[in-house]
Amino acid sequence: MSESSLLNQLVESLRRLPGIGPKSAQRMAFHLLERDRDAGRQLAQVMAAAMERIGRCERCRTLTEHVRCHLCASERRDPRLLCIVEQPSDIVAIEQATHYEGLYFVLGGRLSPLDGIGPEELGLDRLEARFKEPDLGEAILAISPTVEGLATAHYIADLARGSQLRLSRIAHGVPLGGELEFVDGSTLAHAFAGRQGL
């Protein structure tokens, strides 16, 4: 294949997917071209639409193509509970593993001044405003227990100070230094049930 061929471009584009090496990318390209062009066309179309139209929920900052995500828009979720997570994928993990029925707030990272990630980047002004809403009774920190995660939790605890809010964090079983999305479901459910007041 000459370097500039469309087939090579396809392989190179697939390699930009996380976890995909040159062999896998090539196998994918040949598979789609020879056996499943419909899947390729559909992926191209959905991918273009997703990159264009998916933004952040105005209320919880998770990824959605709507102004408000379906969780924030739902009448079936308990508005007295707010779970604070780092990433949208943490919401998926918690929804799958636990019976949590409250709402969420997505930080989109952890405080990391050296990387230019301060309170503003994590939407902490919006979170502080949310802490003052009268409906809210408890906020649950579901943040990875890394150094930066713990610093972020501290900062958020300071924001809640002086309010009537009960603040807790999920506990035990989330391995130190571990990323929440890679924790198995039962460990996560356990940590959720065993959350502790801060």
Place this chain on the structure above:
Amino acid sequence: MSESSLLNQLVESLRRLPGIGPKSAQRMAFHLLERDRDAGRQLAQVMAAAMERIGRCERCRTLTEHVRCHLCASERRDPRLLCIVEQPSDIVAIEQATHYEGLYFVLGGRLSPLDGIGPEELGLDRLEARFKEPDLGEAILAISPTVEGLATAHYIADLARGSQLRLSRIAHGVPLGGELEFVDGSTLAHAFAGRQGL
């Protein structure tokens, strides 16, 4: 995520890629949306173009967006040698592992009457015409030594009978029942060098 959300559609579309489970698909979707939308946009664009424009080389039947692939169009390849393979990916494997400098012919499969794959589906009429071209001195069968592959090789040997053509097959080291594209490069190179007359 509600079932119909664009994010879910993206995850489902990614799952149609070979070897991608639900967890990987989700990780890919979040990675692109949160950290690399450019990669997502590029993949969408290249994927759409590839599915639309890549067809088969009129001479060797490999995948290309041109009428003739760059190998068939090259003046640097030896027209006296023709290597017959099952899949376009076999060409990539042979080009990477060996010093073969001839041309190729892609069958696109093996004879399998029960699956409706006969001589016509494999372009064997075109291969027979090619066997009669005066330039051609040797044809090398690089077909997986499966039952169907061996039957296909037999059929092709019959097509060559009566011509002055020297017919060989790559030998030893390609494991019985193995798919050519999964064979390591040095084994493939060895089998290529040790090809035998039929």
